Amino acid sequence: xxxxxxxxxxxxxxxxxxxxxxxxxxxxxxxxxxxxxxxxxxxxxxxxxxxxxxxxxxxxxxxxxxxxxxxxxxxxxxxxxxxxxxxxxxxxxxxxxxxxxxxxxxxxxxxxxxxxxxxxxxxxxxxxxxxxxxxxxxxxxxxxxxxxxxxxxxxxxxxxxxxxxxxxxxxxxxxxxxxxxxxxxxxxxxxxxxxxxxxxxxxxxxxxxxxxxxxxxxxxxxxxxxxxxxxxxxxxxxxxxxxxxxxxxxxxxxxxxxxxxxxxxxxxxxxxxxxxxxxxxxxxxxxxxxxxxxxxxxxxxxxxxxxxxxxxxxxxxxxxxxxxxxxxxxxxxxxxxxxxxxxxxxxxxxxxxxxxxxxxxxxxxxxxxxxxxxxxxxxxxxxxxxxxxxxxxxxxxxxxx
Amino acid sequence: xxxxxxxxxxxxxxxxxxxxxxxxxxxxxxxxxxxxxxxxxxxxxxxxxxxxxxxxxxxxxxxxxxxxxxxxxxxxxxxxxxxxxxxxxxxxxxxxxxxxxxxxxxxxxxxxxxxxxxxxxxxxxxxxxxxxxxxxxxxxxxxxxxxxxxxxxxxxxxxxxxxxxxxxxxxxxxxxxxxxxxxxxxxxxxxxxxxxxxxxxxxxxxxxxxxxxxxxxxxxxxxxxxxxxxxxxxxxxxxxxxxxxxxxxxxxxxxxxxxxxxxxxxxxxxxxxxxxxxxxxxxxxxxxxxxxxxxxxxxxxxxxxxxxxxxx
Numbered sequence: 001x002x003x004x005x006x007x008x009x010x011x012x013x014x015x016x017x018x019x020x021x022x023x024x025x026x027x028x029x030x031x032x033x034x035x036x037x038x039x040x041x042x043x044x045x046x047x048x049x050x051x052x053x054x055x056x057x058x059x060x061x062x063x064x065x066x067x068x069x070x071x072x073x074x075x076x077x078x079x080x081x082x083x084x085x086x087x088x089x090x091x092x093x094x095x096x097x098x099x100x101x102x103x104x105x106x107x108x109x110x111x112x113x114x115x116x117x118x119x120x121x122x123x124x125x126x127x128x129x130x131x132x133x134x135x136x137x138x139x140x141x142x143x144x145x146x147x148x149x150x151x152x153x154x155x156x157x158x159x160x161x162x163x164x165x166x167x168x169x170x171x172x173x174x175x176x177x178x179x180x181x182x183x184x185x186x187x188x189x190x191x192x193x194x195x196x197x198x199x200x201x202x203x204x205x206x207x208x209x210x211x212x213x214x215x216x217x218x219x220x221x222x223x224x225x226x227x228x229x230x231x232x233x234x235x236x237x238x239x240x241x242x243x244x245x246x247x248x249x250x251x252x253x254x255x256x257x258x259x260x261x262x263x264x265x266x267x268x269x270x271x272x273x274x275x276x277x278x279x280x281x282x283x284x285x286x287x288x289x290x291x292x293x294x295x296x297x298x299x300x301x302x303x304x305x306x307x308x309x310x311x312x313x314x315x316x317x318x319x320x321x322x323x324x325x326x327x328x329x330x331x332x333x334x335x336x337x338x339x340x341x342x343x344x345x346x347x348x349x350x351x352x353x354x355x356x357x358x359x360x361x362x363x364x365x366x367x368x369x370x371x372x373x374x375x376x377x378x379x380x381x382x383x384x385x386x387x388x389x390x391x392x393x394x395x396x397x398x399x400x401x
Numbered sequence: 402x403x404x405x406x407x408x409x410x411x412x413x414x415x416x417x418x419x420x421x422x423x424x425x426x427x428x429x430x431x432x433x434x435x436x437x438x439x440x441x442x443x444x445x446x447x448x449x450x451x452x453x454x455x456x457x458x459x460x461x462x463x464x465x466x467x468x469x470x471x472x473x474x475x476x477x478x479x480x481x482x483x484x485x486x487x488x489x490x491x492x493x494x495x496x497x498x499x500x501x502x503x504x505x506x507x508x509x510x511x512x513x514x515x516x517x518x519x520x521x522x523x524x525x526x527x528x529x530x531x532x533x534x535x536x537x538x539x540x541x542x543x544x545x546x547x548x549x550x551x552x553x554x555x556x557x558x559x560x561x562x563x564x565x566x567x568x569x570x571x572x573x574x575x576x577x578x579x580x581x582x583x584x585x586x587x588x589x590x591x592x593x594x595x596x597x598x599x600x601x602x603x604x605x606x607x608x609x610x611x612x613x614x615x616x617x618x619x620x621x622x623x624x625x626x627x628x629x630x631x632x633x634x635x636x637x638x639x640x641x642x643x644x645x646x647x648x649x650x651x652x653x654x655x656x657x658x659x660x661x662x663x664x665x666x667x668x669x670x671x672x673x674x675x676x677x678x679x680x681x682x683x684x685x686x687x688x689x690x691x692x693x694x695x696x697x698x699x700x701x702x703x704x705x706x707x708x709x710x711x712x713x
Contacts, residue, residue: 038501044555070505073555077512078505174536176543176555177516231532238536367523374532 036066037301040082041093041291042075047317054315059308065301073177076359083108083296090302093143093293096355097127098362100294101395104131104139110298111137116310120324122349122401125290130394140292142321143309147256147338148287148352149189151275154248154267163251163275166227170252172240173370180366182242183373184354186226186253189287191218193273196282197348197398204353204397206361210387216379221277223376234374251275255289256319256338263334285348285398286341289355290321319343350398361389405610406707409700412603416622416696419599423592424689427630428682430585434637434644435679437575441644442672445572448496448503449651451489452565456654458485459514459557463545466521466538476525483518487511499567506564513557517544565654572651576644586634593630596692597623603700611703618699622692629688636678643672 043051048071056067070089072078076099082088088108094100103109111134118126118138125145128136151158163169173183192200195214202208203215227233246252248265253272262269273283293309295302308314312324318331319339327336341347354362368382462482494507524537542548546556600623607616 068501070502072505072509072512073560074509074512074516077515078508081508081512174540174543176540177513179520179536179540179543234532235535238532239539370533370536374536 035299035301036068037091037299037305038068038070038089038297039091039093039305040070040072040075040079040089042072042095043093043291044071044073050317054317055309058315059305063304063308065304067305088296090297090299091293091295091305093291094140095289095291096352097140097292097395098354098356099359100140100292101129101356101393102358103294103296104129107131107134108296109139110295111139112141112295112306113137115303115306116141117324120310120312120322122321122323122343122345122399124349124351124396124399124401125321127396140294141306141310142290143293144317145288145290145319145321145342147319147342148185148254148289149192149272149285150253150255150258150269151272152246152252152254152258152262152267152269153250154262154265157268157270158251158275160275160277160279163225166225166230166233168250169226170244170246170250171226171237172242172244173238173373174240175242178366180368180370181354182254183222183369184362184365185255185287185352186222187218187369188353189253189272190221190225190276191215191353192285192287192350193276193279193283194218194221196280197285197350198282200285200350200353201397204351204356205395206357206390206392210383210390211380216383217278219372219379219383220376223372223379225277226373228373228376237373238370256335259334259338263332268334285350287352288342288349289352345401348398348400351395353397356395356397358389358391358393361386361391364389403707406704408606409704409707412599412606413696413700413704415599416596416603416700417693419592419596420622420689420693420696423589423596423626423630424686424692426585426588426592427633427689428685430582430589431633431637431685432682433582433585434578434641435675435682438640438644438672438675439679441572441575441647442675444496445498445568445575446647446651448493448498449565449568449572451493451496452561452568453651453654454489455486455493455510456558456561458482458489459517459545460547462486463542463547466524466541479521483514486514490514493564493568498571499564503564503567506560506567510557510560510564513544513560517541517557520544569648569651572648576641576648578641586637589630589634593626597626600626600696603696607700607703616699618695622695622699625688625692625695633681633685636681640672640675640678643675647672 039056041048041051048069052069056069059065060067070078075094079088079092079094083103100109112126116126118128121142125142126138126140128138130136156162158164171182173180175181188200188204191203191214194217199208199214203210203212208215223229226237242254243258243261246258246261246265248267252258252262271284271286273279276283293306295306309316310322312322312326316322316325318328318335319342321342323343323345328339331339342349354365357365364386368386372379372382459482462479465478465482490507490511494504497504499506520537520541524534524541527534527537544556546558600619604616604619604623607619608614
């Protein structure tokens with residue numbers, strides 16, 4: 001039998017190469033994208049890049065689901081417009097449960113029951129919310145959490161006696177569209193440390209009047225601490241950004257997002273209850289914040305994304321509330337400690353109250369702190385105005401899981 | 402034995418193949434340019450101009466606020482400029498140049514304009530001397546982003562810059578002449594030359610073999626080719642030049658508000674007949690069919706004639 005010639009072999013090789021290319025192309029085509037999911041959140045800049053790199057891209061690679069990320073600094077307005085137009089994103093990530101609760105009551109959110117193990121989270125992070133006519137369901141999942149009730153310093157740890165005059169405190173109330181929120185954090189935290197979690201929860205849920213003595217005392221304490229009404233101080237603090245540099249030797253009442261800045265200054269933090277005047281017997285609870293994911297369009301892709309976000313192996317940005325997640329080995333000691341406080345059972349954690357309030361109350365609260373800081377002599381008027389907006393609700397604001 | 406019939410059939414086949422190939426290549430190359438002229442002139446550049454108008458209106462609105470003290474009533478002119486900005490953004494959204502991302506950017510900017518207006522209105526309600534007047538203006542301008550650094554995403558101007566960048570990238574893509582189009586037009590040139598050559602050679606062959614000075618049908622086919630393809634090529638060149646000029650005209654945001662309508666008029670003028678010339682692409686297959694039919698009509702009677710001669 002004669003052997004095939006070189007030309008025949010060449011043609012055969014070419015055919016095989018073409019067949020191989022065809023098979024490869026077919027497999028690639030068959031394994032193409034299997035749907036998409038739109039995700040609305042307010043992360044931008046580095047925060048967005050990190051989320052896309054560590055969360056979205058691995059998800060897309062693993063499940064072949066395209067994530068259409070929409071980052072908006074006017075999150076409330078965009079979401080309201082989308083919902084009003086009947087075109088909501090599949091998944092929205094909102095800061096805090098107040099606005100989500102309103103959407104859940106309106107029937108805009110879809111339950112997440114069965115998509116993740118709620119036991120991996122402290123109940124107040126992902127609570128069962130009772131919606132009239134719908135029963136009790138879980139409507140949101142924490143994606144990213146932050147710790148508050150912190151006083152950052154460099155040097156000797158401050159106490160209530162050593163904290164010093166208002167000028168020692170770094171304070172900035174400017175935050176663009178949401179200017180005023182740093183002031184609400186102060187008032188909330190003072191109330192939490194002076195009056196305790198129970199009073200705090202009643203107030204955040206609209207069951208305690210704004211004109212209550214405990215609330216009034218929190219406002220006056222804040223005014224005294226930061227020098228409200230002092231003309232020079234007022235002008236400077238009102239127009240200073242919340243994340244402006246704060247020199248070593250000064251104090252800063254800010255959340256865990258400032259860890260990087262104070263690490264460079266060689267600083268540390270103490271619990272706010274150690275610094276606040278007239279801390280109560282129940283002082284020591286931690287105020288926390290969190291970005292919560294909710295499903296507005298229950299597509300299989302949206303549900304898959306929720307499962308992925310709840311997976312303990314998913315590398316969520318700082319800090320996860322998932323107790324089943326392994327510790328992040330890249331974090332320093334301070335960051336690990338913050339992560340532990342956010343997850344560890346037995347600690348009392350309370351939502352940033354303004355994030356738990358209805359949107360209109362939250363926005364009015366922002367305005368009220370700005371006005372109170374400029375002129376603290378009209379506190380009663382401010383509190384009466386806020387009390388007019390009070391709407392009782394039933395949200396788990398504090399938890400000791 | 403005569404080879405004329407075989408020669409005629411060979412020429413007819415060649416002409417049909419070349420006519421078909423030239424038509425298809427011309428259709429691809431022509432549409433490659435003209436399919437983008439209408440979106441560029443009716444959506445992309447108006448979308449960019451709409452964003453420029455919104456930016457300009459917002460700057461003017463802010464200037465009105467800055468120039469007026471607590472006593473002056475800024476509401477009329479301020480609200481007019483805000484309205485101009487909102488309507489321009491509605492136009493930019495309706496052009497849908499950059500798809501879902503662009504629509505979402507417009508939504509975010511619209512939401513931020515509401516926040517900006519809110520701060521300005523609060524400032525207007527504060528009495529002269531109140532520290533909140535300066536603070537509220539500061540917040541409004543932070544939201545507006547008049548002095549924002551490039552790359553930030555949280556303010557109106559940065560968002561509009563990003564949206565404009567996306568729209569401009571789309572306009573550049575539409576006005577581009579990538580290698581595929583170069584290849585397409587080179588193919589057209591080669592096939593066109595071959596087709597014209599084949600038509601002339603066939604004409605010469607018929608004159609030599611049948612002693613007739615000219616075959617009118619083949620001459621008509623040659624005329625259709627000789628005129629049609631260069632006209633379409635020339636028009637494509639003009640359209641591409643106009644597209645490039647239009648994109649160059651919107652490359653940089655106008656420095657003064659009056660430049661926005663002037664620039665829009667120039668773009669409209671440059672691409673005024675874009676729709677007509679784009680619609681001609683539908684006639685290219687018809688033109689190719691006419692050339693093929695004329696070639697067939699011109700040669701087939703002679704072939705038929707030789708059928709009988711070769712059977713003798």
